[in-house]
Amino acid sequence: MQQRPLGRSGLHVSRLGLGTMTWGRDTDADEAADQLRTYLDAGGNLLDTADVFGDGDSEAVIGALLDGVVDRDELVISTKAGLRPGTPRRHDNSRLHLLRALDASLGRLGTDYVDVWHVHGHDPATPIAETLAALDTAVSSGRVRYAGVSNFNGWQTAQAAAVSPTPLISAQVEYSLLERGVEREVLGACAALGLGLLAWSPLGRGVLTGKYRHGVPSDSRGGSEHLERFVAPYLDKRGAGIVEAVATAADGLGCSPLVVALAWIRDRPGVTAPLIGARTTGQLLGALAVEKVTLPAQIRRALDDVSAVRFGYPERQS
Template structure:
């Protein structure tokens, strides 16, 4: 599998990343071990997790695998902090105390002394960005993280954070993790141009449009799919009722039929050809799902197919992006 540089940093990751949001809840330890083993055997290195996934269970399951299934040095570990769970549900907390506490707890659950990439999971409007950035700087200078970045942040905040972090000792941001797929191209208005200008690598989560771009939701909702899950139905439902999303998904199926490939392979190939994308993070719940995803790494779309998918999924820029 191709290794890609994350922006202008020295960090290199596999073109496909392995997401673990379902580990410890929908994916048990046995399947997790099989998934991780197959991923590494295919050349995968980037494994993406978070302190909030399964309230820490995803990291615990991953830590068990690092203790026996796959040597830690073969992986690029990425985790995220800044989401607190309480009686009222999850809340954003990107304060220095919260971020560093999350990182410390993640290291314990993973059974490692550092992660390769630590991300702030989402913006927190109640904490000054300067404080959030100070936590990222300390994560690196203390040796707990080798690189740092942001997830789900708008372009202006990403640019401001990059400026603040670099102004100290040149540590700098390495990555922006954001939802990006043929069904979610809004990041191309400002986030992607900002990443390119700042030398940041983009890690794309949900590159298959929360499952829509696999083609499995064309006629009905399959039993056992995420759309039938109590805790993931809302995650997928956003696109199920969207006619524009359905049209894009249908175009992907048509392209796949013409190429003799699977729809998910076409969707991933389109994304991996986008500028600034360092890795597409796929969340396979089963070993079988991962196998289908891994088949996509050798596909290069013909230019006319790529252009057609560009057209059918295009985001119309407005003010002030186009003036």
């Protein structure tokens, strides 16, 4: 699998990252181990998690895998902090919470350091200087190798990168054919300030796989009590039109809609890696099939057009 530099850094990561939001909840330890071996065998190295995934269970599963199942040095581990668990979750980017959360993550992961540590969202109640100072402390102490932000909008990303005492190298944001809002300002900020973009939910929360074309399967995220509201925004008329375009392209190329959607986001300008999440190894293998596919320019243009994001003032000025 091809590797790409993450932002303006010497860190290289595979152009497909493996997300672990379901690990410890919908994906048990044995299945997670099988997924990780499959991903590593395919040449991947970027493993993404967060302290709130499964209320820490995802990190704990990874920690168990690092205990004799896989070599720590094979992996670039990315985790996040800044959300407090509970309902509803709330942001807390205070120095106290972030550094406590980091130590707890390291304990669950069973490692002395995290390769990339992301702030999990913007916290308007905490001065950004305090948040960035906590990142700097984490890096200077050796507990974190590189730092980044997640779910920041354009001006928040630019502000953080411009004033951070430790260089930020990455931004994690939702980005797919169904959600292209980051193209208005976040992509430009990342390009100008040297941040690599890691795209979460690159399959539009699963909708771009085509599984919802004829209804909501009971065993899908959209049919889940916990994730129904997460999927619902994309089950609209616009989303249906985009999914049909993806399905048409897949029929023409002889591959799955999943592969078409993933190939589109993987090769978007400014994207370092989409983060693919799978409940099963079979789903992961279906996603890894994208490594054999590059979309023809004509299909890429058609998908660009059908999913185009609206621009206006001040992003575009005549």
